[in-house]
Amino acid sequence: MFLNWLLGKGRYPYLGLLLLTTAVFSFFALRIGGGAETESMVSRDEAQNRNYAAFRNAFGSDEEMLLSVTHPSLLAPEGLRFLDELTKEIGGFGGVRRVYSLTNASHAVPSTVGAENEPLVPRPFNVPGVSRRVLSALDDNPKLASLLISRDRRTAGITIEIDGRAGADTSKSGVIDALRGLMARRAGEAELHLSGIAVQKHDVAEFVQRDKTFLVPLSMLVLATMLAITFRHFSGVLIPMAVKVVSVVWTMGAYAMAGYRLNPITALLPPLIIVLSISTSVHLYDGWLQIPEGSGDRVPRILQETRRLFLPSLFTAIATASGLLALAVSDIPAVRQFGVFGALGVFVSFGLSATLVPVALSFFSPPRPEKNSSAIVAVRRFLSWVAHLSTDWSRTVLAVALVLSLAGIAGMTRIRNNTDLVRFLKPGAPLYRDTLFIDRNLAGVYALEFMVSRKDGRPLTGPEDMRALEAFQGVTAGEGAVTDSYSIADVVRMIHKAETGVEGTGLPENRADLLYIFDLLSADKEQPFVEKLMSRDLSVARVSVRLHAIGTAEAAPLARRLLDRGVGTPGRRYSLTPTGGFYQVTQDSNRMVRQQILMFTLALAAILLSIHVLFRSLRYTVIALIPALVPMLMTGGIMGYSGIDLNVGTAMIAPVVLGLVVDNTIHYLARYRGEYRKDVLGAVMRTTTGAGRALFASSLILALGFGVGGFGSFKPTVHFSLLAGGTMLAAVACVLLVLPACLVLSDRPKGGSTG
Amino acid sequence: MRAVALFLAVLYGSAWAADGNATTVDAQLLDDTRDEIVRSEFVPTEEQPVGEVRLIRRGQSVVMQTVLHTALLKRVVAEIRKKELASWPPDRKGHGDAQEYIDAITTAQQRIQERYRQREDRGDRRQKMLIEFILSGRASIVAISEPELEEKSGHMRVISRRSIAILELSRTYVRGNIYEIAWDALRLERKESRKLLEPMLPPESPGSREP
Numbered sequence: 005m006f007l008n009w010l011l012g013k014g015r016y017p018y019l020g021l022l023l024l025t026t027a028v029f030s031f032f033a034l035r036i037g038g039g040a041e042t043e044s045m046v047s048r049d050e051a052q053n054r055n056y057a058a059f060r061n062a063f064g065s066d067e068e069m070l071l072s073v074t075h076p077s078l079l080a081p082e083g084l085r086f087l088d089e090l091t092k093e094i095g096g097f098g099g100v101r102r103v104y105s106l107t108n109a110s111h112a113v114p115s116t117v118g119a120e121n122e123p124l125v126p127r128p129f130n131v132p133g134v135s136r137r138v139l140s141a142l143d144d145n146p147k148l149a150s151l152l153i154s155r156d157r158r159t160a161g162i163t164i165e166i167d168g169r170a171g172a173d174t175s176k177s178g179v180i181d182a183l184r185g186l187m188a189r190r191a192g193e194a195e196l197h198l199s200g201i202a203v204q205k206h207d208v209a210e211f212v213q214r215d216k217t218f219l220v221p222l223s224m225l226v227l228a229t230m231l232a233i234t235f236r237h238f239s240g241v242l243i244p245m246a247v248k249v250v251s252v253v254w255t256m257g258a259y260a261m262a263g264y265r266l267n268p269i270t271a272l273l274p275p276l277i278i279v280l281s282i283s284t285s286v287h288l289y290d291g292w293l294q295i296p297e298g299s300g301d302r303v304p305r306i307l308q309e310t311r312r313l314f315l316p317s318l319f320t321a322i323a324t325a326s327g328l329l330a331l332a333v334s335d336i337p338a339v340r341q342f343g344v345f346g347a348l349g350v351f352v353s354f355g356l357s358a359t360l361v362p363v364a365l366s367f368f369s370p371p372r373p374e375k376n377s378s379a380i381v382a383v384r385r386f387l388s389w390v391a392h393l394s395t396d397w398s399r400t401v402l403a404v405a406l407v408l409s410l411a412g413i414a415g416m417t418r419i420r421n422n423t424d425l426v427r428f429l430k431p432g433a434p435l436y437r438d439t440l441f442i443d444r445n446l447a448g449v450y451a452l453e454f455m456v457s458r459k460d461g462r463p464l465t466g467p468e469d470m471r472a473l474e475a476f477q478g479v480t481a482g483e484g485a486v487t488d489s490y491s492i493a494d495v496v497r498m499i500h501k502a503e504t505g506v507e508g509t510g511l512p513e514n515r516a517d518l519l520y521i522f523d524l525l526s527a528d529k530e531q532p533f534v535e536k537l538m539s540r541d542l543s544v545a546r547v548s549v550r551l552h553a554i555g556t557a558e559a560a561p562l563a564r565r566l567l568d569r570g571v572g573t574p575g576r577r578y579s580l581t582p583t584g585g586f587y588q589v590t591q592d593s594n595r596m597v598r599q600q601i602l603m604f605t606l607a608l609a610a611i612l613l614s615i616h617v618l619f620r621s622l623r624y625t626v627i628a629l630i631p632a633l634v635p636m637l638m639t640g641g642i643m644g645y646s647g648i649d650l651n652v653g654t655a656m657i658a659p660v661v662l663g664l665v666v667d668n669t670i671h672y673l674a675r676y677r678g679e680y681r682k683d684v685l686g687a688v689m690r691t692t693t694g695a696g697r698a699l700f701a702s703s704l705i706l707a708l709g710f711g712v713g714g715f716g717s718f719k720p721t722v723h724f725s726l727l728a729g730g731t732m733l734a735a736v737a738c739v740l741l742v743l744p745a746c747l748v749l750s751d752r753p754k755g756g757s758t759g
Numbered sequence: 760m761r762a763v764a765l766f767l768a769v770l771y772g773s774a775w776a777a778d779g780n781a782t783t784v785d786a787q788l789l790d791d792t793r794d795e796i797v798r799s800e801f802v803p804t805e806e807q808p809v810g811e812v813r814l815i816r817r818g819q820s821v822v823m824q825t826v827l828h829t830a831l832l833k834r835v836v837a838e839i840r841k842k843e844l845a846s847w848p849p850d851r852k853g854h855g856d857a858q859e860y861i862d863a864i865t866t867a868q869q870r871i872q873e874r875y876r877q878r879e880d881r882g883d884r885r886q887k888m889l890i891e892f893i894l895s896g897r898a899s900i901v902a903i904s905e906p907e908l909e910e911k912s913g914h915m916r917v918i919s920r921r922s923i924a925i926l927e928l929s930r931t932y933v934r935g936n937i938y939e940i941a942w943d944a945l946r947l948e949r950k951e952s953r954k955l956l957e958p959m960l961p962p963e964s965p966g967s968r969e970p
Contacts, residue, residue: 116837116840116841117834117838117840520830520831523830523831527831
């Protein structure tokens with residue numbers, strides 16, 4: 005009824021309303037803005053976030069940046085002057101809270117009045133023997149030295165602390181841009197490298213943004229080309245592309261209206277919707293192509309074709325959306341937003357395909373019947389051969405599928421859960437080189453942070469408290485990935501040694517001496533690093549465990565080990581709380597794997613339910629499961645065998661692709677049910693040769709659409725794209741081979757029913 | 760530590776008496792009921808003070824009073840010692856006074872610390888010491904005591920004092936020390952300090968020559 009009206013009097017009002025709505029959504033979609041935020045990339049785990057908030061409240065931000073400076077005469081006057089200039093200039097940047105380097109660091113030295121603060125580097129820099137004095141001071145303070153300079157004393161580190169206010173993405177971005185500008189200006193004078201978790205997050209967001217601006221147009225171009233090759237009609241390109249553009253505009257407009265900003269995950273929504281919105285319009289257009297030339301009943305034929313495909317298309321949309329909606333169980337906001345708005349995009353695209361495509365087609369005359377060109381003949385022969393293969397060799401086909409699935413399962417056991425922000429980048433990327441350089445030469449770019457406090461809530465002002473911190477640091481020292489660890493105990497030991505003037509002095513042995521050191525520290529405004537190590541009320545101490553540039557696969561168990569062993573080491577009186585930006589990344593990565601299983605199970609259940617509702621057949625439901633699972637298992641196997649890690653990007657492959665894989669199954673089964681006349685072999689032949697071209701074309705278009713992401717500069721994007729594309733090709737092979745084989749083997753000739 | 764190092768009232772003196780026995784001294788010199796504060800400054804800074812230095816008119820006497828209220832008393836006393844030795848080298852007249860003064864304040868600090876350790880309530884780790892350089896027409900003394908303080912409008916007011924040592928020092932030494940403190944702790948220029956102090960200080964005193 006509605007379609008009758010729509011293709012009659014409703015055409016122009018519909019198009020007018022469509023244009024108006026699209027204009028409104030465009031207005032909002034264009035206001036999303038280009039800057040990608042990263043706050044929503046962190047999970048909403050309450051305890052974890054509470055701990056991190058407490059940590060930042062007590063010690064400030066832990067997302068420090070590190071600029072390495074390799075100068076040919078680093079410890080000579082000219083090298084020190086260069087380092088000092090950089091330190092001062094960076095300290096003047098807006099958004100920078102503090103800067104630490106060799107030239108503004110000080111250490112405690114013995115004097116007639118006790119410990120005295122003295123600059124590590126004497127001034128002026130050209131005093132005789134400056135290099136020797138600096139080297140001597142560094143040798144006397146190995147902990148301090150490891151933070152400030154490389155072991156070969158050729159590379160210095162400038163640690164930059166950013167203003168730690170929440171949501172200061174813009175501030176961080178501004179500082180990073182200013183630092184890069186400084187590096188470009190001074191590049192000729194020394195070798196400079198910049199890294200740190202804040203830089204990594206910033207650059208990852210930039211890469212995603214850059215890829216988006218490059219990949220979306222490329223994806224559109226590839227899809228348009230594929231549509232042109234497939235249909236060889238102007239309308240065959242124009243109409244599906246119009247559906248894509250309007251779907252993207254509506255979805256991103258709704259995203260903006262909901263008040264969200266783009267993040268590295270949701271930045272992938274436009275290309276995803278472009279790819280996902282292809283299926284229904286391709287099937288509708290393909291059906292329209294089969295309308296005889298000069299047919300007087302053009303509109304009724306469009307109606308008939310639309311009605312025929314409506315239910316299967318609706319359920320394919322439901323299946324795809326279910327896969328995406330399963331991502332809504334994630335407690336990482338970015339993943340949730342991706343799932344919800346991806347699903348919305350699928351429904352928008354379905355709604356537009358079911359209305360805009362028929363309306364648009366009503367303006368065109370059906371093309372002439374396709375001539376039996378050699379290509380078409382070849383396609384038909386190929387599909388006929390495929391149909392024969394699936395029916396004549398059905399057991400063999402299933403056996404091969406089973407072997408591949410088992411191999412896939414075996415491969416999946418090798419998949420490693422690993423989020424490695426540095427190695428997400430290609431080896432040629434500047435950040436990759438910078439980070440690994442700093443990692444090799446300075447005290448590591450990551451840190452696991454631990455908050456240590458007494459369970460009785462008393463301040464950590466006893467000698468036993470300092471010994472407990474020291475003991476925990478001793479635990480960390482045995483780990484290969486740990487470069488060093490820092491706590492207030494290191495500072496106390498340094499001052500105590502200077503206060504007593506005795507070489508080899510350890511920690512103070514009585515409370516009065518320790519309290520006196522704390523009083524000395526609190527009286528010194530030039531020791532800001534103290535408040536980075538101890539809370540103001542002295543009740544919480546920070547132990548910062550510096551790590552090499554490792555991924556979460558290594559870091560998560562390391563954190564667990566340190567926690568397990570650490571809890572016992574300081575004694576039962578202390579509580580040990582792991583936290584920090586890097587710890588959050590490791591925990592989120594682990595959580596994502598657990599949720600991956602839940603997301604996949606939910607998606608699968610929703611999809612099977614929708615198939616069951618559509619076909620009302622347990623047999624079809626079970627059969628539909630097989631060609632859906634086989635390509636997923638194969639993809640999992642490929643990931644395992646090729647060493648592709650499970651991470652934020654690749655964890656989304658299964659839920660996203662599962663819905664798409666099932667699309668083809670639904671279309672095939674819907675067609676098969678129409679073709680079945682108690683002759684399974686004939687029905688398979690007619691279905692494969694009849695629907696095969698559209699299935700193959702839509703899968704190929706999807707695969708190539710995803711494949712465009714292979715040109716991305718970010719490995720998760722590349723992996724997601726290539727694996728999703730590959731899964732689509734494997735899926736169409738399964739639908740054209742495994743599904744018919746299942747139908748043949750499960751057919752019950754005597755029953756006379758297809759279920 | 761640097762902040763502490765910056766604070767230094769340079770206190771000079773030579774020992775005359777010890778152990779807080781005030782019997783030989785005119786009790787009026789220590790009677791602070793008639794004190795008139797001429798000038799006052801926190802040391803080393805108002806934001807992070809370890810004490811307060813005041814120039815006081817006490818009847819016919821001039822008093823340069825240093826009230827220390829800090830957890831770093833040991834450090835402050837060590838800094839005083841350092842400065843004393845630098846300002847009063849062995850070849851300068853008054854070196855002996857300085858040495859005795861150093862011994863007296865070191866002993867006083869140890870006693871104060873010992874009393875602090877014996878206290879039951881040690882929540883506030885700040886220890887208190889009062890040092891007064893007093894110059895009158897007849898006497899020139901340094902009085903060291905442990906005061907009871909009351910905070911009023913951000914300033915420390917001496918309620919009472921437990922005398923630890925009273926030293927009679929040469930007039931030159933006390934006078935010179937009052938000038939040193941005026942320059943260093945009260946942050947007065949030399950001309951300004953002369954203008955302020957000369958009318959106050961007793962006339963014809965042996966230390967009328969500026970150090």
